[in-house]
Amino acid sequence: xxxxxxxxxxxxxxxxxxxxxxxxxxxxxxxxxxxxxxxxxxxxxxxxxxxxxxxxxxxxxxxxxxxxxxxxxxxxxxxxxxxxxxxxxxxxxxxxxxxxxxxxxxxxxxxxxxxxxxxxxxxxxxxxxxxxxxxxxxxxxxxxxxxxxxxxxxxxxxxxxxxxxxxxxxxxxxxxxxxxxxxxxxxxxxxx
Amino acid sequence: xxxxxxxxxxxxxxxxxxxxxxxxxxxxxxxxxxxxxxxxxxxxxxxxxxxxxxxxxxxxxxxxxxxxxxxxxxxxxxxxxxxxxxxxxxxxxxxxxxxxxxxxxxxxxxxxxxxxxxxxxxxxxxxxxxxxxxxxxxxxxxxxxxxxxxxxxxxxxxxxxxxxxxxxxxxxxxxxxxxxxxxxxxxxxxxx
DNA sequence: GGTAACTCGTACACTGGTGTTCGACAAGAG
DNA sequence: CTCTTGTCGAACACCAGTGTACGAGTTACC
Numbered sequence: 358x359x360x361x362x363x364x365x366x367x368x369x370x371x372x373x374x375x376x377x378x379x380x381x382x383x384x385x386x387x388x389x390x391x392x393x394x395x396x397x398x399x400x401x402x403x404x405x406x407x408x409x410x411x412x413x414x415x416x417x418x419x420x421x422x423x424x425x426x427x428x429x430x431x432x433x434x435x436x437x438x439x440x441x442x443x444x445x446x447x448x449x450x451x452x453x454x455x456x457x458x459x460x461x462x463x464x465x466x467x468x469x470x471x472x473x474x475x476x477x478x479x480x481x482x483x484x485x486x487x488x489x490x491x492x493x494x495x496x497x498x499x500x501x502x503x504x505x506x507x508x509x510x511x512x513x514x515x516x517x518x519x520x521x522x523x524x525x526x527x528x529x530x531x532x533x534x535x536x537x538x539x540x541x542x543x544x545x546x547x548x549x
Numbered sequence: 550x551x552x553x554x555x556x557x558x559x560x561x562x563x564x565x566x567x568x569x570x571x572x573x574x575x576x577x578x579x580x581x582x583x584x585x586x587x588x589x590x591x592x593x594x595x596x597x598x599x600x601x602x603x604x605x606x607x608x609x610x611x612x613x614x615x616x617x618x619x620x621x622x623x624x625x626x627x628x629x630x631x632x633x634x635x636x637x638x639x640x641x642x643x644x645x646x647x648x649x650x651x652x653x654x655x656x657x658x659x660x661x662x663x664x665x666x667x668x669x670x671x672x673x674x675x676x677x678x679x680x681x682x683x684x685x686x687x688x689x690x691x692x693x694x695x696x697x698x699x700x701x702x703x704x705x706x707x708x709x710x711x712x713x714x715x716x717x718x719x720x721x722x723x724x725x726x727x728x729x730x731x732x733x734x735x736x737x738x739x740x741x
Numbered sequence: 742g743g744t745a746a747c748t749c750g751t752a753c754a755c756t757g758g759t760g761t762t763c764g765a766c767a768a769g770a771g
Numbered sequence: 772c773t774c775t776t777g778t779c780g781a782a783c784a785c786c787a788g789t790g791t792a793c794g795a796g797t798t799a800c801c
Contacts, residue, residue, distance in 0.1 A: 363746090364745090364800075512707065513701055517700075523666075556769055556777060558777070591779090594761090595779075743800105748795105749796075757787100762781105763780105764780105
């Protein structure tokens with residue numbers, strides 16, 4: 358974008374808008390630009406001066422969230438027994454999902470279809486790589502496509518987030534539930 | 550509802566609106582009352598004459614869908630090995646989910662929170678009963694709450710519906726994937 | 742201190758839906 | 772055949788949000 362020389366206060370405002378948007382959208386996925394601007398201590402016009410539309414703002418917020426999230430995920434030790442590695446990865450991923458759930462909903466109906474998946478490419482590749490390794494070591498099942506397993510992981514986590522929001526389970530219970538469920542779902546089918 | 554004496558054409562129109570709404574909402578969860586009225590071959594005013602608000606219309610459509618769906622589910626044989634019974638139940642449920650997915654999204658943001666769950670009570674009880682039986686026969690795991698297992702089933706199915714919509718799997722593949730995943734997830738943990 | 746970049750509030754146009762009102766007209770029930 | 776019930780279209784008020792235009796004021800930069 359050739360950010361040649363933004364004035365200092367402009368940069369400060371952009372940052373403020375970004376973090377305010379993250380907060381507001383996490384509280385209410387349908388938060389309006391007015392709310393966000395107010396929360397950022399900035400006029401609505403200023404907001405539109407930096408982000409041409411609400412959609413692009415949401416996109417920017419989401420990009421940032423993915424970036425920091427993916428960085429966290431990058432620090433997870435994925436070596437050793439794939440089952441243990443997956444447990445660690447789930448733990449970390451779950452925290453992120455739990456945290457960014459509402460933001461994700463916001464992105465879902467503000468961004469063009471496919472954009473979400475595009476942005477999730479890196480974290481998804483991480484999971485896929487681990488699953489592939491587990492498959493080659495015969496500790497994960499190979500009778501279902503890897504992409505399906507990734508999808509299951511994704512949906513179980515988001516389902517857990519819904520359960521929490523509905524008050525049926527607590528955030529603390531969720532992680533072990535998810536882990537227990539997915540490890541069983543991903544194990545090779547019994548020889549029977 | 551004290552349907553004392555509706556005139557015949559009124560009843561016909563109500564039915565037409567209901568089925569038209571089901572169609573429209575299945576195509577586009579955000580379908581407007583104008584679209585629905587037009588599809589029903591009825592004036593918008595007539596629609597409002599029978600349903601006080603869009604929300605109540607969506608509710609009525611949803612109630613109807615649940616009723617017919619639950620009837621279908623009632624015909625599934627749930628006796629014998631719980632794993633086989635679950636397979637059959639998944640098969641039937643999956644068809645319904647696949648069919649009514651968009652309608653469900655419509656209900657999600659037109660109905661007050663909790664209403665959906667309320668309407669899902671019967672089909673959910675059906676699943677729970679089967680799971681409980683399987684648990685008592687030691688073919689389903691007991692280390693996780695039944696409600697959690699129900700939630701997993703729910704989310705895996707809806708995840709599959711998303712995958713189909715995104716064109717990543719086909720409707721035919723979905724059922725066996727779901728079954729294979731859930732049977733593994735619900736089995737008792739290995740003694741190890 | 743001059744200048745360009747930036748911000749602010751108010752106001753406005755536009756959009757797309759919801760729900761209501763009106764009066765004229767059609768159709769079913771008895 | 773009449774009267775009630777229902778229907779129709781067009782028009783309207785309303786709402787909430789998005790994005791734009793203007794002009795005056797402020798702030799950073801050199």
